[in-house]
Amino acid sequence: MDTHQRRALIETLPNPRSSPDYVMEVTEDIGEPDTHALRITLRLVPDKLIVQPRTLPGYLSALWETKTDSLEETAALLLEDLSDQAVPRWIEVRVAKALSRGVGEHAVVLEDCQPNWSNPSLLARLRPL
Numbered sequence: 001m002d003t004h005q006r007r008a009l010i011e012t013l014p015n016p017r018s019s020p021d022y023v024m025e026v027t028e029d030i031g032e033p034d035t036h037a038l039r040i041t042l043r044l045v046p047d048k049l050i051v052q053p054r055t056l057p058g059y060l061s062a063l064w065e066t067k068t069d070s071l072e073e074t075a076a077l078l079l080e081d082l083s084d085q086a087v088p089r090w091i092e093v094r095v096a097k098a099l100s101r102g103v104g105e106h107a108v109v110l111e112d113c114q115p116n117w118s119n120p121s122l123l124a125r126l127r128p129l
Contacts, residue, residue, distance in 0.1 A: 001062050003081075009059040010085040012049040021045050021089065021119045023126065026053050030060040038064070038071075039096045040078065041129055044088040045122070047114065051086050071095055075108040089117045094129040 024044055031037035040060060044051070063081070068074045075095040083091060096107035109129055 001065065006059065006062045006066065007081050007085050009055060009062055010081065011052040011055040012086050013052060015046045015048055015050050018046070018048065021122050023122065024050065024053075026051075026056060028056055028060055030057075030064045037097075038074070039094075041094040041096075042078075042082065043092045043126065043129070044082070044086065045090040045117075045119070047087055047089045049086045049088075051082065071097055071106055071108050075110050079110045079112060083112060087114075089114050090119070090123070092129065 022045065024046060025042065027039065027041045029037050029039050042051075042056075059081070063074065063078060066074075066077065068077065075093055078093045078095065079091065082088070082093070090111070090113040092109065092111045094107060094109045096105050098105050107129075
């Protein structure tokens with residue numbers, strides 16, 4: 001599946017409430033548990049569009065099938081895809097994978113925001129991922 005087809009799986013709707021800023025958070029597991037599945041956590045402050053959470057499992061399955069060389073590359077694709085489709089004011093993605101024998105995990109957290117957007121009091125209230 002190419003980038004355009006994968007991104008088309010992310011459905012958006014008009015944001016019914018663009019003010020005040022608020023955070024949307026979604027956590028999904030992808031892949032089979034015995035194959036070192038990934039846990040994906042998305043947090044974003046919507047702008048004009050909101051992401052339809054019910055469409056994320058299909059999109060994440062397509063992302064799982066996309067061959068990447070690292071967890072970092074997977075997280076970057078996720079950030080780029082969601083930023084392209086939803087154009088959020090702020091976005092944070094966390095991609096984590098359990099290490100062998102369930103001991104520890106490897107996690108990558110990426111963040112981006114629109115130029116000139118700032119709401120430090122909102123972000124300060126978020127629990128660390």
